[in-house]
Amino acid sequence: MSLSTLTKPWEAMSYGFLDGSAKRELRRKMLKSVAVPGCQMPYASREVPMARGWGTGGLQVSLTLVNLQTRVKVIDQGADDSVNAASIRRFIARVAGTPTTMDTLEADLIQSRHRIPEEILREDQVLVLQVPNPEPLRSVQPNMSIARQMHADADYGRMWLQLYEQIVRSGRVMQGASYPSLVHGRHVMTPSPIPRWDVPKLHMAKHLTILSAGREKRIFVVPPFTRVEPLVFSDVPYKVEEHGALTCTRSGTTGFFMNEIPQDDGTSSFEISDSEWGVKTIRARDGEGENRGETWYKDGEMPQ
Template sequence: MSLKSLTRDWQPMSFGFLDASAKREIRRTSLKAIAVPGCQIPYASREVPMARGWGTGGLQVSCTLITPRTRIKVIDQGADDSVNAASIRRFLARVSGAPTTMDTLEADLIQSRHRIPEEVLQDHQVLVLQVPNPEPLRPVEPNMSLARQMHADADYGRMWLQLYEQIVRSGRVMQGASYPSLVNGRYVMTPSPIPRWDVPKLHMARHLTLLSAGREKRLFAVPPFTRVEPLVFEDVPYRVEDHAGLSCARSGARGFFMNEIPQADGSSSYEISDSELGVKSIRQRDNETVTIGDTWYKNGEMAG
């Protein structure tokens, strides 16, 4: 046996940017997270060519899962054409040679910041959510050691108290994005800064969702067909944003989550947050052949 036989030719970069050891660790961490839904699993977050807080956690998971045949979709606040989404999509394609797409129905791997697409994801698709703050207990317990113990004991009384105080003071739950949700009847998680509108999309979904926080070095998961239940009192039902009566000024689509765009005269217009669904709606309106998949919401109501 020679030394040369044990080594490989020098390469400028590993496939998918991360080295094999980093990928193995993230795969092991992902399997643990899937086995214990909602539980935060620590991992050694690596350096990637992106500043912390701009999606490094999601990028590491995507680099681990990607293959040359994986079709990639990257969105930021629902948009495929934002600077962050375009940069990440270009980077993933460059380090893997994988094809990219903006069509939710064609994607195998979807990396997202703060939104879940409006079209229903299928069982062959993986959703990777970027998470800036994975700890739902941080607002009520800033000491992370004590927060970990509270998770171990399933002690979420302070979170219930926080929701109760919001109702008493404001007449409703004021929690918007990152609404705390109980996963599989055991762990409370923060489902990334997605709006309340998107949280029901995780409940008993067919797809796998991986949530990764690179700065906090935590990864957790929602496996397919897993219960995800927002924390609510029995007599105060969970409510999503009231966008049912809003219409997209560009596409005319109704009943979906909208972005509010202030106008010069002080009024507001609205544009559908899922940019690709908006493009499809415009093409359909212009009598072009386009396929729009089933959507989670119908006329502003969660489909049965």
């Protein structure tokens, strides 16, 4: 046996790697998801050259939407230069010939894992979020058949009970990332593993948000100008992470979501999670005239 017998002759691939049938199915499911905000739609998740759980769902959506004029930005936990973000960005550019950027304002399509950029997105921009676990009821109902019936009946009593138990036992809601949220007053969704800080950015946002889980083969959408309301009790208000008073050690910016970096002496320093906003802040401080957009948060507070 030789290596040549195990390989196939080179064949031209479809534009954007995915075949036409896969793209048509994804487009149909995205349109259905727009029509029923927050409702999970199943799709036949295709194989792509990366491991399941590393953004295959978001990658398939991006490959379906891009064209030669689409400027793509990919971030991983806020950073444009992480291994996962750089690999996905390079792959999309290679198979689709799309231009890439790290500037949120220049991007037409933004694929993200764990974060929403600090700069407000426009109506003509699309945000694609990678989702590891799309089912918000999994922690209270592991049987997925029953969970889907609960969604159909809008039966979210167990979810409310779980939040109540957390408050009774710990004095506050312990749910961090993937905070369950009610979309358009009907379906409860898990908004990807984004932190609580980012969930208010989805409420009545101008942009289209597509959430896709490749391993779980589910896709759901938050259309523009759609209500996204975290599940909270009327006497226990929703709270985001207390990062408003923290200052980035590199850029000096304050009032944004930060990454905590432990130091050798037991203390911690902080760096802004949105790396491109930090770069823009440094350039503006150095007098380079950097173009910075409006941000969701002002001094650590989301305007009402």
